[in-house]
Amino acid sequence: MDIVSILAESTRSAFGPIAAIYALAAIGLNLHFGYTGLLNFGQVGFMLVGAYGVGISVAVFDLPLPVGFAVGLLCALVLALLLGIPTLRLRADYLAITTIAAAEVIRLVYRAGFAEPLTGGVYGLQNLADGFRVLNPFDGGERYGVGALSYNGNHMWVLVVTWGLVALMCGLVWMLMHSPWGRVIKGIREDEDAVRSLGKNVFAYKMQILVLGGLIGALAGCMLAVYQASIQPDQFKPQVTFFLWVILLLGGAGRVFGPVLGAMAFWFLMNFTDGLLRGMGSMGWFPFLQGPDYGAIQLAFVGVLLVVLIVFRPQGLIGDRKEMLINVK
Amino acid sequence: MSSEATNSSAGVEADRMAGAEPVPGSGKSDPILVADGVRRSFGGLTAVDVEHLEVQRGTITALIGPNGAGKSTLFNLLTGFDRVDRGTWTFEGVGINGRPGHRVARAGMVRTFQLTKALTRMTVLDNMLLGAQGQVGERMAGAFLRNVWAGQERANTRRALELLERFKLIDKRDEMAGALSGGQRKLLEMARALMTDPSMIMLDEPMAGVNPALVQSLLEHITSLRDEGKTVLFVEHDMDVIMGISDWIVVLAQGRVIAEGRPSDIRSNQQVIDAYLGAQEDDSAEARGSGDD
Numbered sequence A: 001m002d003i004v005s006i007l008a009e010s011t012r013s014a015f016g017p018i019a020a021i022y023a024l025a026a027i028g029l030n031l032h033f034g035y036t037g038l039l040n041f042g043q044v045g046f047m048l049v050g051a052y053g054v055g056i057s058v059a060v061f062d063l064p065l066p067v068g069f070a071v072g073l074l075c076a077l078v079l080a081l082l083l084g085i086p087t088l089r090l091r092a093d094y095l096a097i098t099t100i101a102a103a104e105v106i107r108l109v110y111r112a113g114f115a116e117p118l119t120g121g122v123y124g125l126q127n128l129a130d131g132f133r134v135l136n137p138f139d140g141g142e143r144y145g146v147g148a149l150s151y152n153g154n155h156m157w158v159l160v161v162t163w164g165l166v167a168l169m170c171g172l173v174w175m176l177m178h179s180p181w182g183r184v185i186k187g188i189r190e191d192e193d194a195v196r197s198l199g200k201n202v203f204a205y206k207m208q209i210l211v212l213g214g215l216i217g218a219l220a221g222c223m224l225a226v227y228q229a230s231i232q233p234d235q236f237k238p239q240v241t242f243f244l245w246v247i248l249l250l251g252g253a254g255r256v257f258g259p260v261l262g263a264m265a266f267w268f269l270m271n272f273t274d275g276l277l278r279g280m281g282s283m284g285w286f287p288f289l290q291g292p293d294y295g296a297i298q299l300a301f302v303g304v305l306l307v308v309l310i311v312f313r314p315q316g317l318i319g320d321r322k323e324m325l326i327n328v329k
Numbered sequence B: 001m002s003s004e005a006t007n008s009s010a011g012v013e014a015d016r017m018a019g020a021e022p023v024p025g026s027g028k029s030d031p032i033l034v035a036d037g038v039r040r041s042f043g044g045l046t047a048v049d050v051e052h053l054e055v056q057r058g059t060i061t062a063l064i065g066p067n068g069a070g071k072s073t074l075f076n077l078l079t080g081f082d083r084v085d086r087g088t089w090t091f092e093g094v095g096i097n098g099r100p101g102h103r104v105a106r107a108g109m110v111r112t113f114q115l116t117k118a119l120t121r122m123t124v125l126d127n128m129l130l131g132a133q134g135q136v137g138e139r140m141a142g143a144f145l146r147n148v149w150a151g152q153e154r155a156n157t158r159r160a161l162e163l164l165e166r167f168k169l170i171d172k173r174d175e176m177a178g179a180l181s182g183g184q185r186k187l188l189e190m191a192r193a194l195m196t197d198p199s200m201i202m203l204d205e206p207m208a209g210v211n212p213a214l215v216q217s218l219l220e221h222i223t224s225l226r227d228e229g230k231t232v233l234f235v236e237h238d239m240d241v242i243m244g245i246s247d248w249i250v251v252l253a254q255g256r257v258i259a260e261g262r263p264s265d266i267r268s269n270q271q272v273i274d275a276y277l278g279a280q281e282d283d284s285a286e287a288r289g290s291g292d293d
């Protein structure tokens, strides 16, 4: 077992395109939950409509990539309105139930036989990245970066754009949350009725935040389509949403950089535990484990690490413990 | 505050109420709030059933009644935080029944809650600033125009600090509201409601849990609000407080208005004594005797 190469590989993934995409989606979730207290358990649904907006526009209708992005974002807007209008006036749990169900229903519809002409059914859609790679200033055949932190040209391009979007969105969130608008949003997290009694239209604010966070989730989905150059419906299972929640809680909810640090730490841990377990397996430590078992054990292992984190650092990596404890009493 | 022709001359309570009859549902000369046939039931229980109620502008009106009489429910209904089964009401001559809570507040009728609602994970100053109306920076697009809202923010902050000073919370301005004591939260909630610059303020048990020394200064605040021309409607259980500062008292029992009148009318009203005051009346009469002059 080569611990150095496992560490190197884990670090590489912490800065890689997938970590950036998850960071982006988690920024949307942070707007929902971290700042506003909206329980969105279907963030993957927004990623899915974003990814398929790109996929269907590019692969089926042969439209340029920017149109695909626009379609993806538009679908997310419609989805947010459909989810929000009936539920945002009700208690918080209704949004939670609705989002988790809606995300799963959308996945099942997109993979269904009748949708196949548009979505490619269970096989999904391919050849989605040409429009993106045309713009690539890097050489697809070369490797870029230093030492362990090197990526091929195409991935480097996705990586730069996605981290760029992450930085942009962090700036956006920072500006919004340091404005009177953000103050109303945080007030809603604390007590809706109090904010309403001060003349603020709570429903409208919640709708705005649901749409904004959903759009950022869809943007992450668009980047996923571009990164993989293909999409399948079964990538958008509920576990993606739960990974995003883990990322948010790990990094620190209600903090601008929480989702970013969370995503990097999460993918580092995922790859590190995976590498470690397989390394130990190859040394014959786990004779009872077959190939596919490692995945399950690894997830359990990550779960244990998270439990430890939540016990000893409930506010996440960069959360404010003082602020957190105030709400407990 | 001087000016206000209607108030400066009104030195005594008789003038403020301008000849209103001490009977349930009596008409007032200059009502700011008029409610008609307001009814709300929870399952089989009729919590509120008010035939007619008028609140005189520029007065302190107390709403009293035993526990479960429907006082808080009536507050919730009038301020758009609960829906009536039937009934209409007007505020400043405009029908506002059916309006959601935030629009009632914008119209100038602002309420506080019996169970205090401090926004715990925000600073005291941020709590106050949330009360300010018409903020450009509270619109999503406006949030990005920092130089447009910065000036407004400074003016609001100045006003917030003045209010905090008045309510003796100035030293706490940068602390989390969750770190305040129960009584301090009551004060904060009242100051925050005033930050909206309402024409009528409805306080649901503002003195509950506030220490006696502070009650005195709260009472002064409430009196000075009236003297500034605002209308105050408040729910309270402490008879000394009620008799001491109210211009008018409305007694609610089982959802109905059973009596209305000046403190002197209510004290001697047999129906009220039976329904609510009972033995308490004797105590407060004594307290008054020693307290006056």
Ligand SMILES: Nc1ncnc2c1ncn2[C@@H]1O[C@H](COP(=O)(O)OP(=O)(O)OP(=O)(O)O)[C@@H](O)[C@H]1O
Binding pocket: B042, B045, B047, B065, B066, B067, B068, B069, B070, B071, B072, B073, B074, B114
């Ligand atoms: N949401 C609700 N669901 C069912 N019943 C309710 C609800 N809210 C109030 N009630 C009932 O309505 C009646 C009036 O309640 P309300 O809170 O208005 O009383 P109150 O006069 O404010 O009493 P207190 O002096 O104790 O605050 C009570 O009998 C109460 O049980």
Ligand SMILES: [Mg+2]
Binding pocket: B071, B072, B073, B114, B204
């Ligand atoms: Mg009550």
